[in-house]
Amino acid sequence: MVKTYRHESLLGFFKGMSFPIASIAVVNSVLFGIYSNTLLALTATSHQERRAQPPSYTHIFIAGCTGGFLQAYFLAPFDLIKVRLQNQTEPRAKPGSPPPRYRGPVHCATSIFQEEGPRGLFRGAWALTLRDTPTMGIYFITYECLCHQSTPEGQNPSSATVLVAGGFAGITSWVTATPLDVIKSRMQMAGLNQRAHRGVLDCIVSSARQEGLGVFFRGLTINSARAFPVNAVTFLSYEYLLHLWQ
Numbered sequence: 608m609v610k611t612y613r614h615e616s617l618l619g620f621f622k623g624m625s626f627p628i629a630s631i632a633v634v635n636s637v638l639f640g641i642y643s644n645t646l647l648a649l650t651a652t653s654h655q656e657r658r659a660q661p662p663s664y665t666h667i668f669i670a671g672c673t674g675g676f677l678q679a680y681f682l683a684p685f686d687l688i689k690v691r692l693q694n695q696t697e698p699r700a701k702p703g704s705p706p707p708r709y710r711g712p713v714h715c716a717t718s719i720f721q722e723e724g725p726r727g728l729f730r731g732a733w734a735l736t737l738r739d740t741p742t743m744g745i746y747f748i749t750y751e752c753l754c755h756q757s758t759p760e761g762q763n764p765s766s767a768t769v770l771v772a773g774g775f776a777g778i779t780s781w782v783t784a785t786p787l788d789v790i791k792s793r794m795q796m797a798g799l800n801q802r803a804h805r806g807v808l809d810c811i812v813s814s815a816r817q818e819g820l821g822v823f824f825r826g827l828t829i830n831s832a833r834a835f836p837v838n839a840v841t842f843l844s845y846e847y848l849l850h851l852w853q
């Protein structure tokens with residue numbers, strides 16, 4: 608944090624934020640919509656009926672994985688642009704200094720499209736899918752399991768329960784997702800720094816060989832610290848909105 612602040616000022620912490628903000632509503636509605644509808648198809652119970660007739664953890668896991676798998680393709684281009692902008696660490700532009708490679712998210716998207724083709728916008732999408740498919744299953748299982756354990760039979764979980772269960776669901780899923788998150792980000796940067804990886808496996812093996820196994824846990828602390836508040840609020844909004852519209 609100190610380095611980022613010294614090098615890039617307060618603005619450095621908000622680099623690449625506009626695209627994730629624009630995309631988060633779409634990506635989360637795809638995820639939660641697919642999750643809910645898959646669960647509906649598997650168990651034939653609506654969200655309201657699920658407290659009285661809780662679905663099995665296998666069904667929750669399958670529905671979570673399906674949501675994770677499909678949302679990855681909506682997330683991929685936005686996530687790529689975020690990673691490219693966040694990795695652009697030149698100090699603030701000084702008069703006379705060369706301009707940064709990407710001037711902003713739109714410039715970043717058009718440059719990738721022109722230099723790497725339309726498929727370039729989906730660079731790292733396969734690693735993203737591998738990251739999100741199982742970890743979204745884990746995400747929803749953790750949430751439902753914690754809610755179920757701290758709520759009397761047949762009742763809706765309290766707001767405090769939803770916040771804590773959502774927060775822990777976020778941490779659990781990020782702890783399991785961090786190794787593939789590292790690989791995904793490396794593959795997304797590969798188009799830029801000409802370090803071609805032959806695929807996900809090649810990237811895993813060369814990263815482990817060059818930097819040791821610790822490389823797979825880079826960013827774990829910050830990911831987990833971020834995951835608690837973000838996912839506590841995500842689940843509270845989800846439960847509140849479904850309750851409001853029932």
Ligand SMILES: CN(C)C(=N)NCCC[C@H](N)C(=O)O
Nearest residue numbers: 739742746780781784834837
């Ligand atoms: C890759 N992983 C761990 C997940 N996608 N986990 C679920 C949390 C998703 C949430 N939008 C977030 O950004 O924390």
